[in-house]
Amino acid sequence: MRELLRDARVRSSERAFVVEGPRAVAAALDRDARFEAVYLGPRADVAFPELTARLAASGAPVSSLRDGVLERVGTTRTPQPILAVAPMPVVSRDVLARDGLVLVGVALSDPGNVGTILRSAEAAGAAAILLGPGSVDAYNPKVVRSSAGAIFGIPVVDAVSEGWSAVEALDALGELGRQRLGAAARTGTPYPEVDFRRPTAIVLGNEAHGLGDDITAHLEGHVTIPMGGPAESLNVAMAASVLCFESARQRS
Template sequence: MKRLRRLLSRRRARDAEQAFVLEGTTIVDEALDAGIELEAVFVTAGAAESTLDRAAAAGVAVRELAPGVIERVADTVTPQPVLAVARYLDAPLEIVQDVTLAVVCVGVSDPGNAGTLLRSAEAAGVGAVVCCDGSVDVYNPKTVRASAGALFHVPVVAGGDAVAVLDRIGGWGLRRLGAAPSGGDDYTNVDLAGPTAFVVGNEAHGLPPALGRSLDGHVTIPMAGRAESLNVGTATAILCFEAARQRREPRP
């Protein structure tokens, strides 16, 4: 149980083992649906039978825990009586060569926002999400929960250094557009139908200015009311769905 607690609470432990924890029947079911390889499933009496049957059918080891153990270990306030350990799902950066819409996170720090971002990215048809150094770990339990299973469907890349990532992505022909709360081009006036990577920054500080040289431009969502009224997950959703809209539109 110490291992589960460590994997839930410490990124360093997750990185060292390249493994993370899924909490609750919903997300474990999502993982099984998506054919994700699970190392083990941990349950107490009362866990949903269907989940256990499916885990067993998928050849996953199922271990029973004493009553109360999961509740003590879990990150959630009202945990469901199932935990599972899965291997990191990291895709190689090279996957971005083959996608036409990508999101690059630089310093996105809120785990809930990162989860919402993944969820919206999946819905918008984003082909890859790259998380550079300084961005939240997508295997954080809060991110896993907020992603609502999107983590199993959108390829996620642990990107490393942002400048190096953007240089490679640019070399592959994607247009790298930084999301700026103000001062960029109106995102609806920018051609987003070609290969595009939206580069999104920290909730409070935006993108590091030093990144400017590694970008092909900046886009801004014109806002009524006060500035910076959108969270990074919502802003990314709006950008990605505008790209999807332009791609559905008949070309002149």
């Protein structure tokens, strides 16, 4: 468990990840997650009777842990009374052809941002997320936590597993007929003027460095959220949220 939480290579070889805390576990069940194992701290069944009943009914093997064990395993500041191990979903690249927006993360490094992007994308009805090489692992515990269940609700395609470089991933999206637009702080098309009813992929760059020239050469254009005043840029998760919901608005 400790290794699953702390080491992306262990998650990858075990094809499993950990969901921490009653809220996240409940949000996973809301999305029909199946757990390989559930661990309850002392008195978790008393504190969360409804959730522990749901977990028992789900057929997942539930174990109770002694006082002090979860504290040594979990990654959250406040120890969580419930941890659950979930198998990594098998996501086919075919989801990229689904109806709805695709978001592409190129070297997104902040797990809180990636989790928040998953949450907004799921809520806005996006088709999928594609994470390029150098992005944080989607099953990192901070991503899982900040996704608030969305890691179970929206397919995440891992470019590395597909054998794609970032440029090859963009090529694949282009072959599916998607317009590929980089999110840019300035000089792109103002987002209300973008036609999101067309199949679209929005490409989000690294929080500090944006999109490189190699990526830009594989885009049809850029989209910008017009900003006033001295603001240099938006947080990438905020920008993604605004664009996801503009897509949903235009398509509704």
